[in-house]
Amino acid sequence: MKKHLLIIFSLTISMFTASAQKFENWAQTPPMGWNSWNKFACNVNEDLIKQTADAMVASGMKDAGYEYIVIDDCWHGERDSLGFIHANPEHFPSGMKALIDYVHSKGLKFGIYSDAGWQTCGGKPGSRGREYQDAQTYASWGVDYLKYDWCNTEGLAAKGAYLTMRDALHEAGRPIVFSMCEWGTAKPWEWGQDIAHLWRTTGDIYNCFDCEYDHGDWSSFGVLQILDMQDGLRQYAGPGHWNDPDMMEVGNGMSVNEDRAHFSMWAMLAAPLIAGNDLISMSEETQAILTNKQVIAVNQDPLGIQGFKYQTKDSVETWFKPLENGEWAICFLNRSKTDQNIEFDWSKENVQDELNKLSPDFTQKVYQWSDLWNTKSKGTTKKKLKAVLPAHDVLMLRLKMN
């Protein structure tokens, strides 16, 4: 009897110790990369992906920290008689494995897309009921990142569906960063930390600064609308688990000011920096925005603290983000369509990060600041800051003590 109990006990223990989990120690800073959807939607093929990988290296983006080339919806062909998924043979004649090998040969990583439902949003085969088989396929191809969407999931509970794929990826054995794309509907920030490395917090982004685009039974949202939807979520982000306000629209048609503001705010939010433009033919301005190493350093700061809005005055918002070594980033965002004067008298401002119990304490401490978009511009918090902020633009500074 005792022996039986012992066997049951040790089986129970081993079940627990062998139980699946997400791959730990990945995405310790917000993932950086490129995704095909915002610009190319379903027009994806192997030449586009290869040239994009080449451009990520040639443009200096790889050097600046971008790592993942993620192919979104519509890469799929059919499942074979055994249920294994294959890439569309017309658009990917060399097959997915060869394409991924190419991306790896550039020193980059590869991300793929699937959906928890029976079909993807683009009507391609989803992973429902095939999670373990698809995870094995992705691992055998050398996939490093999975974006997992939420279309056609009638009757499924989000947490369970994402857990199933997490466990399937774990079972397949190849470390894969897991990106949940559930649009924030079931509040994934409340339960996602042990399941995924990042989760979408909103519906889809649209390439406008301040608008909502009505598609009929759903909407996509401009930069400011998405920014406002991040309110109250910062406590859920940190190393290995990030709020994802969606892939960027930098270079997809907004003005340079707007692109700069969009990029800066995603940096302040500790958001994944996933470019969504055409890297092969981007303008110099777009390239300069996407590769601004100072702004990227704010986003990639090892503390992994999501920034917070300190105040709003005359449609100018002031955001703070604590950084390592007692440094801070501050970003003034002009939401309005006209230029705005800003004045910030440091010693009169009581800035508190209540969540992390941190304060720059301007009454006691003096910081030197540098302007992250205009490197020649520097100053000190001893002196009141005065500036004119153009419409839909930012002033972003890094504060350092002497």
Ligand code: GLA
């Ligand atoms: C959803 C996602 C998008 C994109 C498309 C693909 O809308 O939210 O990011 O992946 O599906 O069809």
